[in-house]
Amino acid sequence: MEEAFGLGKKRSRLGKWMDSRGIKQEWLIQKSGRNKNTIRMACNDPDHIPSGSTMQKILTALREVDPSVRAEQFWDL
Template sequence: MFGLNKKRSKLGKWIDRNGFTQEDLIEESKVSRNTISKACSDPDYVPTGTTMKKILKAVRKVDPSAKSTDFWDI
C-alpha cells in the first residue's frame, strides 16, 4: 500500500488513493521532480499559478472534476 507512514499533502493522498504515482505526475505535468515531491509531501506548500495549472491538467486526465481547492487552500 502506498503512503504508509509518510507525511502527505492533499495531493499526495489523492495520488495514493487513485493508484497514480509521483513519477506519473512528473511525466504528465512536465513539472520537476523536486516540485512534485514537495507538492505531495508538504501540506502547507502552494505552488505558483503556472505550476498549479500544469499539475491540475495532469490530474484531470484521471479525475475530470478535480479543482485546485481540492488540493490547496487558496
C-alpha cells in the same frame, strides 16, 4: 494501518488523493512537465502551495484521471 503508497509518510491532500487512486509521482512528473522536487513538495508538504503555473500543469494532468478535480481540493487558495 499504513497507506499502501504513502507508507505512513506525511502527505499533502494532493499526495493522499494520488495515493488513493494508485497514481505515482513519476506519472505526475511526466504528465505535468515539472521536476521531481516540485512534485515531491506538492505531494509531501501539506503547507506547500505551488505557483499558479505549476498548479495549472498539475491540474491539467490530474484531469486525465478525474475531469472534475479543482485546485481547492488540494490547496487553500
